[in-house]
Amino acid sequence: MARLFGTDGVRGLANGQLTAELALDLSVSAAHVLADRGEFSGHRPLAVVGRDTRISGQFLEAAVVAGLASAGVDVLLLGVLPTPGVAFLTGSLGADLGVMLSASHNPMPDNGIKFLARGGRKLDDAVEIAIEKRMGEPWQRPTGGKVGRVTVHAPAIDEYAAHLDSTISHRLDGLTVVLDCAEGAAHVAGPQALRDAGANVIAIHAEPDGLNINDGCGSTHLEPLRAAVLQHGADAGFALDGDSDRCLAVDHEGNVVDGDQILAVLALSLKEQGRLADNTVVATVMSNLGFVQAMRAHGVEVLQTRVGDRYVLEAMKTSGYNLGGEQSGHVILSDHATTGDGILTTLHVLERMATSGQSLQQLAGVMTRLPQVLVNVRDIDKARTDQDAVLAAAVAEEEAALQGRGRVLLRPSGTEEMVRVMVEAPTLDEAEAVAARLADVVKAQLTL
Template sequence: MTRLFGTDGVRGLANADLTAELALDLSVCAAHVLADRGEFEGHRPLAVVGRDTRISGQFLEAAVVAGLASAGVDVLLLGVLPTPGVAYLTDRLGADLGVVLSASHNPMPDNGIKFLARGGHKLDDVIEDAVERRMGEPWERPTGGDVGRVRAYDTAVEEYAAHLESTISHPLAGLTVVLDCAEGAAHAAGPRALEDAGATVIAIHADPDGININDNCGSTHLESLRAAVVEHGAHAGFALDGDADRCLAVDAEGNVVDGDQILAILALSMREQGKLAKDTVVATVMSNLGFVQALRAAGVGVRQTKVGDRYVLEAMRVSGYNLGGEQSGHVILADHATTGDGILTALHVLERMATTGRSLADLASVVHRLPQVLLNVSGVDKSRADEDAVVAAALAEEEALLGDRGRILLRPSGTEPIVRVMVEAPSEDEAQDVASRLAEVVRRELAL
């Protein structure tokens, strides 16, 4: 049977895959699992619920609230708020769980449900599986005064923005920044936090109508941000995604600054201040080799994990690291947040610019990115990718040819029936040649 929970909650086409009935049942089961673990003993359980701007979030929110309240859980409605804002208020308000309704950077017709445990942490696989096992299980419903109460929490945006601003100690006065809010959850909190910190903010794609979220804007569509930064003569620009748990940046000339470069800027800043735990940053195997080389040359260790911010978070928690992230722009500043936070990331990059007087392009130049080519090979049996002797021999041969001048990563996708071939090399042509040769071997040897 296919697992209901994916790598980041439950997602699907709203009102087709992800229905009101499913949202209600999932919320009841989440309440039951957390209650069974003893977290609600001695008090009425409390949940906070936030969502992004998708029109489907309205009926899904109603279903989630109905499920929680029918299970005897009191609910605070946070309204439209970024995922990291919901995580922050789950912790600050002492809630037993948080619920986020968002499909992040996915197209508008999709939506998702993500549960957060006490403290604002994502549920681990064991708890998600326990929630899923309770689906359809008979249960004793509370009645009378034992059902949950529901009320709006009207200061969520203000409190979250104030928290973000409090994490930096140097004002951003004199800096002009363009912020692409992706017509999403950060359209209010993002500009407010940066303005409160002293920056002059030009907000674009900050007029959501429930349908335009992520529509040719945000961190997956940087063209309008690049143009706006140049047009307004801004010092930098930042693009968030629909739920604002990640961001990418653009320098004053309109050049993209990716998650690897952002992570390097923050790692070197924190190390200089003596704030980087164990002088180590956590990244994934997809991080550019130039990023790894730059940090190691500066005396910063790099711990690499599987692709996915949940694996980055796990490594950080287990080993006590306080900075990690992905090339896609998920950056986790664990001293201030329990999950990736695009607004928080932007604030700390801008603070580094303000304290050093250096441009974003100059700060990002520490990473000399190697050309990277990624080919997706479809129509193959991805389960054999790690076992086929011919593929292994071809991989070894190409790695020997590249030596320490580059890197090859061959891995089956976790969500699609494809094998990914990623190659980094000193030149684009060499990377393309190596990737094409390997992709052909994979296509021939693993064909279905």
């Protein structure tokens, strides 16, 4: 049987693959795995549950709460709150586990269930496997006063916003910022945190109706943000995704500032303050070569991991690094958060602008993005990607021709019979030509 858990929780079409029954069963099993300490210590297990704005989050929340409470877990309902807000409150409220109902940047019909361990940390693979294994097993159901209580935790947004503001030491007075809330989980917390920090905030896509999350807005659709920044003459704009664990930006002229550039701005800020652990930043193999070159030119080492913020987090945790992220806008400031946080990232970039007196365009100019081309080659045997000698020779030949001015990366898809051919080169034409040649070799050598 295929694993239920993907790279970021359990996701699927709400009421299709992701049913109320599945949500209830998963929650019972998660309670047994993550909160199995109550009867031995006199401690009643506690969970916090949050969701994004998808209409399906309402019935899934009810199912999750029913599962947890039936397993004897007390539940605090956080309501609509960003994923990093749920992570923060899992830790600050001393909960045994947290649950976030969201499919992040996915379209509205999808939804997902993400479990967090004590302290608000993402689950290890071993814990996810344990949860799956215990689904459907016989168990002793609590009765009477041993079932869980369910309470609404009304101050959730205020507590999370206050935490975010406590992480910066310089106010943002005088800065005008557009915040695209993606009709999602941060539509209240995001503008509130930025305004409390002193910024003049123009919030767009902050009127969710349960159906419009990520619909033509947010970090996957930057055109509305660009238009709003230019219309209002703002200093910068930031776009969150549906659950606000990532953000991308545009400068005052509407130029896109991606996750690599945001990571570069924050890395140099922390280094200047003497707070960048081991002068190292963690990124993925998909980070632009221009980012790596810029960091090394400023004395910052770059540790690259597999694609996925969970791998960035693992590397940071293992080696004690405090900054990492992805080109897609997941940025992890582990001094303040256990996961990527789009609002937190926005605050710290704005603080850097305020303290340096530089525009976002000037700050992001520390790196020059090399043109990057990505070609997906489908219907091939991806398992042979690293074994085919002809393909290896073709990659080596192209890399030699680039002479260190670019790079080549072949990455098998994690979910499809597909290989992604990624090429960076000094010019777009050169990158496209190399990618096309290698894609032809992949098709010729790996076709099923």
